[in-house]
Amino acid sequence: MKILVINYRFFISGGPERYMFNLIELLESKGHEVIPFSVKHEKNKSSCYSDFFLSSVGTGKEIYASEYRRGVIKYFFKIISRYFYSFEAKKKLNALINKKHPDIIYILNYKALISPSIIDVAKKFNIPVVHRLSDFGKICANNVLYDYNKNEICEKCITGTKLNGIVNKCVNQSFANSMMRVFANYAEKLINVNKKVDAFVITSQFSLRKFKEGSMPIDKMHHIPTFFPxxxxxxxxxxxxxxxxxxxxxxxxxxxxxxxxxxxxxxxxxxxxxxxxxxxxxxxxxxxxxxxxxxxxxxxxxxxxxxxxxxxxxxxxxxxxxxxxxxxxxxxxxxxxxxxxxxxxxxxxxxxxxxxxxxxxxxxxxxxxxxxxxxxxxxxxxxxxxxxxxxxxxxxxxxYGSDQHYNKLINLFESLLKN
The missing domain is CATH 3.40.50.2000 (Glycogen Phosphorylase B;)
Incomplete structure (x- = not known):
């Protein structure tokens, strides 16, 4: 099986990237071909597909949002496109798919650095899309269901309107950043991103419950815990x-x-x-x-x-x-x-x-x-x-063994390909 893996980082900066590289190694050991799609960065691991990676949003050195803010004016239009809809991402992914013809696309993280335009490309080629959710970004402006102003758990965007993210300045305690994140989530709803994704992988039963409370499509949710090789x-x-x-x-x-x-x-x-x-x-x-x-x-x-x-x-x-x-x-x-x-x-x-x-x-x-x-x-x-x-x-x-994770994930992929 040819599996195209999409993530906005191709270097280890945390748990999601460690999972990605462990997964790539696992899939390749089982005979699958893995094709990465990411964003250029000076810390990236070597890849023969790096020419298809998107240009960096900033200098190619930034990791966290606080670092991107220093050049927000210089990179304003690129930042906007990566939040809402990037034609560069669309063009690059289109070229990669034309070259490699993957069977399935497995998305880890794309928000703010790649954009949801990639999902339209997948649908153009009729390729099933599976999206793994490792945080609460689909139902919370700051991804973590936590109010940094009051330093407490917050579920206002689940129980009420998503506009709470703007009112409470939930993203970096900034009105502008919060407004952009919330409007980007509304834009995803407008272009039917969740409907276009064929399946969501959720890592824990607790998160599954929260996504259900946040009105995510529960029929597309699949509980597949992460693994340790x-x-x-x-x-x-x-x-x-x-x-x-x-x-x-x-x-x-x-x-x-x-x-x-x-x-x-x-x-x-x-x-x-x-x-x-x-x-x-x-x-x-x-x-x-x-x-x-x-x-x-x-x-x-x-x-x-x-x-x-x-x-x-x-x-x-x-x-x-x-x-x-x-x-x-x-x-x-x-x-x-x-x-x-x-x-x-x-x-x-x-x-x-x-x-x-x-x-x-x-x-x-x-x-x-x-x-x-x-x-x-x-x-x-x-x-x-x-x-x-x-x-x-x-x-x-x-x-949390490799075989348990592999069997559940591949069974999901195969079921989507049959349909």
Whole structure:
């Protein structure tokens, strides 16, 4: 089968891209031909199809929206086209399809950097389109169902009008950015994007429920959890010292400050790995650490996956203190692959991924004191902690294996091709 995979990044910047490269490797190992379509960027991995990639929106160095804002005037018209309808994307994808004649198109992320015009190209060639939803961008202006102004979960765009995203300045706390994101969602509705997509892949039952509440077409929804490749599994659980690890986005909705607060007066180190999309939040964390003389907290910044694995292999457990409805984060699966239990917020899909007192511990969301008690619980009982880690590894094998994911995804593809 020839499978055209579309994503707005062709380098690892987070969980969705790690999934993409793992999936490409898995599909190719099963004999399928994978054709990538993306946007040019200086960090992109090498591809023989890069000539078909779209030009970058900015300089080709930006990753997060805050970085694009610096050149918003210079790149204004290109930004507008990528939000609403890009003829460049349409032309480039048309050329790629004419050359490779794919059987099916699997879309990961396209918003703001590619545009929904690609779906019209697929329909022109009568190619089935499957769209994997890894965030809540279809039903929420800022993608995460979280109000950064009030720092709380927000479902106003589900229970009320999408215009709440503009009124509350939900995107980067900017009226203009929020208006563009909301109007782009309305434009997608106007050109029937959801009707043109043949199937949606949803990674968790929790997210499936939220999309249903947000009036997404439930008959097109297919629950297919992500996976962790078996060739990257770790056989044993070796802990060299009693430290904890957080890795992922370093942003407010990820609750990194909650973890820092929890580690006050704890005789154990917390290592924090990841890139901040907002420097003001990063500065806030540095000030929090400095003002409280927290020498046991280490902000390490961005690391390669190989570098991250060194910390994963030696930590005692992983902390996932998310404030938003975290949507099946890869960090939990990667922790499980290293036989590490996870202490996670009892919110969103995390309540399903982390089985309390079996594969880790759950704590009350946004409650540093409760998190601290759970950290101490694992630190004082190494034998029980190791047992939780072994259970976590078994859960990964049973529920998030490559074969389970591959069979469900290919069955979906084949059913669409038959129809």
């Amino acid at each position: 078996e060739n990257k599994l770790i056989i044993s659980n070796e802990v060299s010292n009693k430290h904890a690890l957080y890795f992922g986005r370093v942003d407010y909705d990820k609750g990194v400050h909650v973890a820092i607060e929890a580690f006050k007066n704890i005789n154990s180190d917390l290592y924090i790995i990841g890139k901040a999309s907002d420097n003001s939040y990063l500065n806030y964390l540095k000030e929090l650490i400095c003002s409280n003389n927290l020498e046991n907290i280490h902000l390490l910044g961005e690391k390669t996956f190989d570098e991250l694995c060194k910390y994963l292999s030696t930590c005692m457990f992983v902390v996932v203190p998310s404030l938003w409805y975290d949507n099946l984060p890869n960090s939990v699966l990667e922790a499980y692959a290293y036989h590490k239990p996870v202490i996670a917020s009892a919110t969103g899909s995390l309540k399903m991924m982390v089985e309390n007192k079996k594969t880790g511990l759950l704590f009350r969301r946004n409650d540093p004191a409760d998190l601290r008690s759970k950290v101490l619980e694992l630190l004082v009982d190494e034998i029980a902690t190791k047992e939780l880690g072994n259970n976590a590894y078994k859960k990964l094998l049973n529920e």
